Amino acid sequence: xxxxxxxxxxxxxxxxxxxxxxxxxxxxxxxxxxxxxxxxxxxxxxxxxxxxxxxxxxxxxxxxxxxxxxxxxxxxxxxxxxxxxxxxxxxxxxxxxxxxxxxxxxxxxxxxxxxxxxxxxxxxxxxxxxxxxxxxxxxxxxxxxxxxxxxxxxxxxxxxxxxxxxxxxxxxxxxxxxxxxxxxxxxxxxxxxxxxxxxxxxxx
Ligand SMILES: Cc1cc2nc3c(=O)[nH]c(=O)nc-3n(C[C@H](O)[C@H](O)[C@H](O)COP(=O)(O)O)c2cc1C
Numbered sequence: 001x002x003x004x005x006x007x008x009x010x011x012x013x014x015x016x017x018x019x020x021x022x023x024x025x026x027x028x029x030x031x032x033x034x035x036x037x038x039x040x041x042x043x044x045x046x047x048x049x050x051x052x053x054x055x056x057x058x059x060x061x062x063x064x065x066x067x068x069x070x071x072x073x074x075x076x077x078x079x080x081x082x083x084x085x086x087x088x089x090x091x092x093x094x095x096x097x098x099x100x101x102x103x104x105x106x107x108x109x110x111x112x113x114x115x116x117x118x119x120x121x122x123x124x125x126x127x128x129x130x131x132x133x134x135x136x137x138x139x140x141x142x143x144x145x146x147x148x149x150x151x152x153x154x155x156x157x158x159x160x161x162x163x164x165x166x167x168x169x170x171x172x173x174x175x176x177x178x179x180x181x182x183x184x185x186x187x188x189x190x191x192x193x194x195x196x197x198x199x200x201x202x203x204x
Pocket of ligand 1 (some may be wrong): 016029030031032033034035036049050051053054055056057079080082083084085086164
């Protein structure tokens with residue numbers, strides 16, 4: 001079967017995160033985001049794609065800050081509340097009944113009940129006609145110890161991080177499970193040594 005080219009998002013599972021921001025007037029905002037990825041290993045940059053018309057994008061432009069919160073499956077209903085197109089003056093923490101969690105390095109609060117809180121500063125916005133790519137630098141990364149081991153690895157069977165498969169008329173919320181195969185990074189290299197670059201200066 002051949003799909004339409006813009007159905008490319010239906011052929012791969014996507015993460016679901018909640019991006020929390022604050023407007024220049026102090027209004028707290030939350031929006032679910034799936035078009036988001038860390039930029040390569042071992043850097044600390046991250047990129048998200050945003051439609052031009054998003055309060056989240058306006059807030060990031062105004063304040064230069066945002067927090068990426070990683071929700072567990074239990075927050076799927078709250079995710080959908082935050083996905084509604086409330087006007088910018090509406091506090092989405094209140095709408096979704098979510099509790100703010102003070103951040104360490106940015107003014108925007110994180111969200112209680114999430115698994116991890118990735119505090120970011122805006123590095124660059126790449127503007128296209130209908131969307132923008134927002135590159136952020138992670139300035140603080142907190143995780144809930146209950147779900148992570150001492151190496152900072154998530155016990156995803158216990159944590160149940162939320163992901164999504166997009167369909168033609170809607171989306172199925174999903175979560176990752178172990179596929180029965182582990183691979184050390186060294187396995188990717190012919191000399192069996194992990195050749196990821198060590199960071200010596202600016203990323204990228
Ligand atoms: C699971 C999920 C993932 C989403 N991912 C994105 C995304 O990657 N980029 C985007 O611009 N909008 C995305 N949206 C839509 C926004 O979350 C939605 O339009 C929201 O109302 C935007 O809020 P804001 O205007 O307060 O920023 C997603 C929605 C859902 C439910």
